[in-house]
Amino acid sequence: MTRTPLDDEPRFPMSPWRFSGLVCGAAMNHRGQLAALGAAAHQPPYKAPPRGVVLYIKPRNTLTAAGGAALVDDDVPELDVGAALGLVIGRTACAVSIDDALDHLAGAIVVADFSAPYDSHFRPQIRFKARDASCAFGPGVVALDEAGDIDALGVRVFVDGRLAHETSTGDRVRGAAQLIADVSDFMTLSPGDVLLTGIAPGAPRVGAGAIVVVEIDGLGRLETRVAKVAGSP
Amino acid sequence: MKRARVAFAGQLHEATEAAESGRLRLADGRVVGEEQVVWLPPVEAGTLVALGLNYADHAKELAFKAQDEPLVFLKSANALVGHRGRTRRPADATFMHYECELAVVIGRTARHVRRADARDHVAGYTIANDYAIRDYLENWYRPNLRVKNRDGATALGPWLVDAEDVPWPPQLALSTFVDGRLTQSGNTRDLVFDIAYLIEYLSAFMTLSAGDVILTGTPEGVVDVGVGAEVVCEIEGLGRLVNTLVGDEAFGRRPHSGGPV
Numbered sequence: 001m002t003r004t005p006l007d008d009e010p011r012f013p014m015s016p017w018r019f020s021g022l023v024c025g026a027a028m029n030h031r032g033q034l035a036a037l038g039a040a041a042h043q044p045p046y047k048a049p050p051r052g053v054v055l056y057i058k059p060r061n062t063l064t065a066a067g068g069a070a071l072v073d074d075d076v077p078e079l080d081v082g083a084a085l086g087l088v089i090g091r092t093a094c095a096v097s098i099d100d101a102l103d104h105l106a107g108a109i110v111v112a113d114f115s116a117p118y119d120s121h122f123r124p125q126i127r128f129k130a131r132d133a134s135c136a137f138g139p140g141v142v143a144l145d146e147a148g149d150i151d152a153l154g155v156r157v158f159v160d161g162r163l164a165h166e167t168s169t170g171d172r173v174r175g176a177a178q179l180i181a182d183v184s185d186f187m188t189l190s191p192g193d194v195l196l197t198g199i200a201p202g203a204p205r206v207g208a209g210a211i212v213v214v215e216i217d218g219l220g221r222l223e224t225r226v227a228k229v230a231g232s233p
Numbered sequence: 234m235k236r237a238r239v240a241f242a243g244q245l246h247e248a249t250e251a252a253e254s255g256r257l258r259l260a261d262g263r264v265v266g267e268e269q270v271v272w273l274p275p276v277e278a279g280t281l282v283a284l285g286l287n288y289a290d291h292a293k294e295l296a297f298k299a300q301d302e303p304l305v306f307l308k309s310a311n312a313l314v315g316h317r318g319r320t321r322r323p324a325d326a327t328f329m330h331y332e333c334e335l336a337v338v339i340g341r342t343a344r345h346v347r348r349a350d351a352r353d354h355v356a357g358y359t360i361a362n363d364y365a366i367r368d369y370l371e372n373w374y375r376p377n378l379r380v381k382n383r384d385g386a387t388a389l390g391p392w393l394v395d396a397e398d399v400p401w402p403p404q405l406a407l408s409t410f411v412d413g414r415l416t417q418s419g420n421t422r423d424l425v426f427d428i429a430y431l432i433e434y435l436s437a438f439m440t441l442s443a444g445d446v447i448l449t450g451t452p453e454g455v456v457d458v459g460v461g462a463e464v465v466c467e468i469e470g471l472g473r474l475v476n477t478l479v480g481d482e483a484f485g486r487r488p489h490s491g492g493p494v
Contacts, residue, residue, distance in 0.1 A: 046373060047372055057307040057309055187312075
């Protein structure tokens with residue numbers, strides 16, 4: 001796996017929790033994503049817009065710190081940059097209410113969730129989202145009282161220094177508290193787990209050599225890049 | 234060798250099957266009865282990879298056409314529960330079924346592994362019972378976590394059986410009994426995508442590490458199981474994995490007032 005030296009030592013607090021390795025993302029949680037599908041969301045294969053929370057997992061081989069490189073190859077020469085806010089669990093959350101949900105957080109962190117481009121949300125193959133080093137974190141976990149309103153933070157993606165995407169952490173089907181409540185109804189969230197609140201439509205597409213910066217107001221600036229690896233033997 | 238992780242007398246232990254039937258030898262030398270211990274999943278699992286519709290008969294049962302690419306989804310550790318564990322069936326579920334599966338535990342880092350070399354990356358095998366609640370199935374990111382990644386709804390165990398003790402490729406009879414009645418039977422030789430193929434396929438885009446687990450799918454014969462049912466999944470040479478379904482009350486839950494949250 002290609003790595004570069006860390007530009008900044010990540011400020012990951014290690015106590016009383018540490019990252020568990022579980023990163024779970026909310027899909028179809030940005031209203032604009034469903035709006036972009038238009039009538040198609042009501043037609044096969046979907047038949048109806050989602051009612052329950054829709055989730056995907058970024059497995060441990062995808063995780064990398066700031067300064068890491070997402071990988072492209074001959075088969076997948078480009079990746080979509082999913083700029084996401086990661087809710088970092090600080091206290092075990094099982095069937096928590098919306099009112100109590102945010103009390104279970106250690107804080108929030110900037111996440112760059114890279115995907116191979118895909119069109120269908122019906123049964124996307126994991127090879128789109130589970131590529132090595134396709135989920136970068138950083139620069140550190142910010143407590144909620146320092147971050148501001150986590151459901152209304154400006155999000156910007158810069159590619160090679162140019163602003164490529166500007167959105168916010170708002171306009172979600174489920175805001176942070178609702179998301180934690182709904183997920184914890186069937187899936188206990190443990191300290192160090194990270195829950196991504198969703199990706200806005202129009203994610204920039206990048207190829208080898210791109211320097212990608214994801215910036216979320218109040219949380220900081222995560223710099224990562226895309227590197228080419230040789231294809232499979 | 235068969236290995237287990239158990240809790241006994243205030244500690245977690247690694248254990249192996251003792252010479253005497255029905256007993257385990259803890260790593261500290263004590264020999265205890267298998268009913269005296271709390272069984273944990275036999276591996277501290279890393280990434281949990283699961284296959285959908287990987288037996289032709291089950292795909293047909295669910296009205297799916299054969300696939301040209303494996304249908305893979307991911308799960309997380311909250312879903313795991315050990316042998317003799319209890320799994321919650323929510324009151325609003327009308328179709329909750331078990332899935333008896335051969336689980337492959339990775340033993341060595343696998344990246345761009347070819348089929349012919351796949352066996353070298355397998356540490357061993359265990360049994361999985363990967364419950365699904367079909368009421369919650371929607372057509373987005375199928376089968377989605379609300380259906381297939383619920384707390385304690387993936388039983389794993391009892392043993393991790395070393396790869397060297399299982400023929401390659403594993404051609405093992407697999408069966409499920411609900412309250413003693415045989416409801417599901419198949420053989421792992423009928424996998425649509427076999428273990429070697431799956432390791433090659435997965436390791437082409439994701440590095441597999443020791444402790445990662447691949448649940449290889451289930452054959453036909455899934456039926457609804459209710460609160461109180463004892464579900465036993467058995468795989469030839471690997472053992473019997475027992476699980477009991479319990480209701481919301483045991484977890485201090487009240488039924489949902491309406492549809493999906």
